[in-house]
Amino acid sequence: MEVGMTTLDQLAVQMGTSLGLQELRVGVTLFGSLIADKPPNIGVVKRMLRIAWAAFGNVQIVDVKDLIFSIKLDNEEAARKIVDGGPWTIMGFAFCVQYWPLTLALEELNPSLISYWVQAHGVPRGQMNGETAGLIGAQFERLIGFEDPDQPGGMRGYFRLRVELNALNPLPLGIWLLRPDQTQSWVEFLYERLANFCFQCGRLGHGLDHCKFESVVDDEDGLRHYGSWMKARISRDLHVSPPIQLPVESRRRAVATRTVEAPIASGPSS
Numbered sequence: 001m002e003v004g005m006t007t008l009d010q011l012a013v014q015m016g017t018s019l020g021l022q023e024l025r026v027g028v029t030l031f032g033s034l035i036a037d038k039p040p041n042i043g044v045v046k047r048m049l050r051i052a053w054a055a056f057g058n059v060q061i062v063d064v065k066d067l068i069f070s071i072k073l074d075n076e077e078a079a080r081k082i083v084d085g086g087p088w089t090i091m092g093f094a095f096c097v098q099y100w101p102l103t104l105a106l107e108e109l110n111p112s113l114i115s116y117w118v119q120a121h122g123v124p125r126g127q128m129n130g131e132t133a134g135l136i137g138a139q140f141e142r143l144i145g146f147e148d149p150d151q152p153g154g155m156r157g158y159f160r161l162r163v164e165l166n167a168l169n170p171l172p173l174g175i176w177l178l179r180p181d182q183t184q185s186w187v188e189f190l191y192e193r194l195a196n197f198c199f200q201c202g203r204l205g206h207g208l209d210h211c212k213f214e215s216v217v218d219d220e221d222g223l224r225h226y227g228s229w230m231k232a233r234i235s236r237d238l239h240v241s242p243p244i245q246l247p248v249e250s251r252r253r254a255v256a257t258r259t260v261e262a263p264i265a266s267g268p269s270s
């Protein structure tokens with residue numbers, strides 16, 4: 001025993017060293033949450049999840065907290081298919097699924113994160129690239145990747161990206177994209193496998209009839225922003241490129257300041 005170590009410290013050390021072994025033993029655990037303002041019957045939710053995932057082998061689903069579930073799979077392959085195959089929809093509600101790392105407690109997980117395929121319509125062909133992917137990804141919690149339209153079968157007529165969004169926030173609608181001729185054009189986001197959502201506030205989890213939020217209306221044209229057109233048809237998956245890391249750290253920001261050394265005073269030579 002090391003001098004000065006408390007019992008809690010020792011316990012932490014023991015747990016840390018045994019994590020690797022535990023990972024081999026327990027299979028893969030995911031956690032999921034149903035985004036629903038008025039919770040449906042939990043038993044029915046679990047039954048429907050088991051039916052949806054019947055092809056992935058043995059699936060154990062436990063409700064651990066309000067509308068939050070732990071999901072245990074026998075192997076990594078089954079877990080990957082469930083995570084990458086999402087988002088899932090149960091009774092019209094979005095169901096988020098993520099990996100639950102052994103190193104994190106339930107309280108450290110964000111149950112509202114959900115991954116979607118987004119189709120960005122209105123992007124000029126020459127701007128379907130990593131830079132535009134970064135601009136679009138900035139509208140979401142995280143850009144997971146994008147499809148390079150130059151790959152075989154890649155030119156679909158829209159730019160397809162995998163993003164992670166916070167299901168409690170209104171769905172991002174689109175961006176104004178700057179074109180090379182310095183004009184801006186509206187790029188509209190459509191979502192594949194989009195669950196029912198509110199056409200008034202743009203949030204998942206409730207419908208128009210039960211909305212507690214203000215209606216989102218464009219100040220300029222008075223149009224209602226949200227509608228059923230935001231549900232896109234599902235596309236076949238192609239190769240996904242990872243986000244491009246722009247060297248933002250090395251960029252010199254506007255109005256950055258620096259100190260210029262005063263010139264060394266030199267007296268008139270005599």
Ligand SMILES: [Zn+2]
Binds near residue numbers: 200210
């Ligand atoms: Zn609403």
